[in-house]
Amino acid sequence: xxxxxxxxxTDGAPIYLQIIRHIKQGIAAGTVSDGEEMPSRxxxxxxxxxxxxxxxxxxxxxxxxxxxxxHSGAKSYLSLTEEKVAxxxxxxxxxxxxxxxxxxxxxxxxxxxALSLLEKLWDEEVR
Amino acid sequence: xxxxxxxxxTDGAPIYLQIIRHIKQGIAAGTVSDGEEMPSRxxxxxxxxxxxxxxxxxxxxxxxxxxxxxHSGAKSYLSLTEEKVAxxxxxxxxxxxxxxxxxxxxxxxxxxxALSLLEKLWDEEVR
DNA sequence: AGAACTGTACTATGCTTATAATACAGTTAG
DNA sequence: CTAACTGTATTATAAGCATAGTACAGTTCT
Numbered sequence: 150x151x152x153x154x155x156x157x158x159t160d161g162a163p164i165y166l167q168i169i170r171h172i173k174q175g176i177a178a179g180t181v182s183d184g185e186e187m188p189s190r191x192x193x194x195x196x197x198x199x200x201x202x203x204x205x206x207x208x209x210x211x212x213x214x215x216x217x218x219x220h221s222g223a224k225s226y227l228s229l230t231e232e233k234v235a236x237x238x239x240x241x242x243x244x245x246x247x248x249x250x251x252x253x254x255x256x257x258x259x260x261x262x263a264l265s266l267l268e269k270l271w272d273e274e275v276r
Numbered sequence: 277x278x279x280x281x282x283x284x285x286t287d288g289a290p291i292y293l294q295i296i297r298h299i300k301q302g303i304a305a306g307t308v309s310d311g312e313e314m315p316s317r318x319x320x321x322x323x324x325x326x327x328x329x330x331x332x333x334x335x336x337x338x339x340x341x342x343x344x345x346x347h348s349g350a351k352s353y354l355s356l357t358e359e360k361v362a363x364x365x366x367x368x369x370x371x372x373x374x375x376x377x378x379x380x381x382x383x384x385x386x387x388x389x390a391l392s393l394l395e396k397l398w399d400e401e402v403r
Numbered sequence: 404a405g406a407a408c409t410g411t412a413c414t415a416t417g418c419t420t421a422t423a424a425t426a427c428a429g430t431t432a433g
Numbered sequence: 434c435t436a437a438c439t440g441t442a443t444t445a446t447a448a449g450c451a452t453a454g455t456a457c458a459g460t461t462c463t
Contacts, residue, residue, distance in 0.1 A: 161289065163420060171382065178384030189439060200422050205441080221440045222429030238383070245379045246397055252372040253398075255301030256365065260398050263373070267394055270373045271387050290450060316409060327452050332411075348410045349459030 150186050151175065151227065156197060164199050168207035170241075176216070176229065177238040183229035187217055277313050283324065291326050295334035297368075303343070303356065304365040310356035314344055 151172065160167050175181040187193075190208060194201040208225060211217045216233060219225040253263060279302075287294050302308040314320075317335060321328040335352060338344045343360060346352040380390045 165420080174379070174382030178382065180384065190441090191439085202423090203421060206420090208440090219440060220429085223431085223439065225440080241379065241383055245376060248379075249372060249376055249394070249397060252301075252368065255298070256304035256368055257306055258304075258369065260395070262369070263398065264391060264394060266369055266373050267377065267391060268387075270370065270377055271390070292450080317411090318409085329453090330451060333450090335410090346410060347459085350409065350461080352410080 151181050151188060164197075164203050165207040165210070168193075168197075168204065169211060172207075172211065172216070173237045173241055176227075176234055177241050179234075181227060183227055185227045187225040187227065189224065277315065279307075291324075291330050292334040292337070295320075295324075295331065296338060299334075299338065299343070300364045300368055303354075303361055304368050306361075308354060310354055312354045314352040314354065316351065 152175075156167075156171050162170075172181070187208070188196065190201050190204045194204045197204070208217065208219065212219050212225075216228060216237070217225050218228045252258075283294075283298050289297075299308070314335070315323065317328050317331045321331045324331070335344065335346065339346050339352075342355060343364070344352050345355045376394070377390065380393065385393065
């Protein structure tokens with residue numbers, strides 16, 4: 150069963166996008182695998198404290214991307230291949246790089262400053 | 277005059293927050309300084325192709341933060357001190373690094389991998 | 404003084420996000 | 434079989450974001 154234990158909703162992004170990203174991160178990390186069972190819409194909405202429609206929106210988009218399969222009445226499962234996993238990993242990595250590079254280009258940040266701050270915040274930012 | 281030449285609106289964030297971040301990045305980078313003149317609401321909205329009300333919202337929040345001063349009828353100016361600049365710099369850096377750390381942790385990247393990834397991306401993309 | 408700018412305020416409309424409350428049909432476990 | 438789950442769909446409400454248009458008073462410059 151795909152876990153949402155480490156899910157944190159501190160982001161400014163829409164909830165349904167955070168849910169999608171969380172699942173994609175699990176895919177990229179290899180902590181979830183093909184054929185694994187997804188939490189039902191109702192169960193996950195209760196777990197996260199959000200509306201079932203919000204979870205449904207995330208699941209619908211994930212199905213449109215071909216990452217999960219859903220059939221009316223039955224449970225939903227992850228549908229992964231090596232190609233899909235690689236694509237997800239690339240997508241997430243590119244997002245990280247774009248964010249980082251865009252930010253440091255905007256402000257004058259030294260390489261050492263970035264590295265030391267990364268070390269400092271690494272242990273504070275878990276959950 | 278504060279420049280918006282390098283402003284790009286590719287972010288998923290609200291426009292008024294992107295405007296605020298752009299100005300804060302200029303402050304952190306030292307490319308803008310205390311007393312410098314801000315573009316008028318109407319001029320900047322035309323330049324960015326957004327609504328004047330959107331720029332006004334960004335400017336109002338910046339004034340509430342004490343980073344600019346506005347008086348009815350007159351132009352707006354940056355109001356900076358060393359303390360404010362340092363605070364802006366810290367705020368931006370923490371946001372960036374928290375995003376980076378959160379992302380790579382979700383993807384199952386270790387602390388050492390994250391540090392080496394940052395070093396690698398830095399050398400490839402910034403230099 | 405007058406024209407052209409400035410900040411500021413207000414109303415109205417539309418879209419996206421998120422919630423709430425249902426409803427119905429298919430699947431599955433006891 | 435039946436009850437409890439599942440996915441899916443619908444309608445309604447509310448907030449935030451962005452737009453459009455208008456208005457008014459203060460300032461700046463010639």
